[in-house]
Amino acid sequence: MTGEQVSISGIASTIAPRLVSVKSWGDASFLGLPMTYPGGSFVTVRLTHTNGGVRVSDSGFAFRELESFGVSRGFSRTAKIEVIPDEDLHS
Numbered sequence: 617m618t619g620e621q622v623s624i625s626g627i628a629s630t631i632a633p634r635l636v637s638v639k640s641w642g643d644a645s646f647l648g649l650p651m652t653y654p655g656g657s658f659v660t661v662r663l664t665h666t667n668g669g670v671r672v673s674d675s676g677f678a679f680r681e682l683e684s685f686g687v688s689r690g691f692s693r694t695a696k697i698e699v700i701p702d703e704d705l706h707s
Contacts, residue, residue: 635649635650636648636649636650643664644663644664645663646660646661646662647661647663648660649661653677653678653681654681654682654685655681655685657677659674659677659678660674660677661673661674662674662675
């Protein structure tokens with residue numbers, strides 16, 4: 617490689633905003649991610665406030681995708697709800 621080397625963190629900081637789309641509607645924001653479910657549709661997650669934190673959810677789309685392939689049997693036991701405490705959002 618010749619010339620000045622660009623840092624990986626610089627590249628990541630430049631491209632990250634172009635990879636994710638953000639739309640807000642009502643009391644929720646939706647993040648369009650550069651990932652796809654097995655069926656080919658893009659992953660979107662919804663962020664909403666909840667008691668003491670923020671809830672991140674795909675509204676059950678991952679479960680429905682797996683269910684359509686007949687492999688959802690163990691999914692409900694491994695998926696869980698996790699609340700991100702407000703104080704962790706500001707660190």
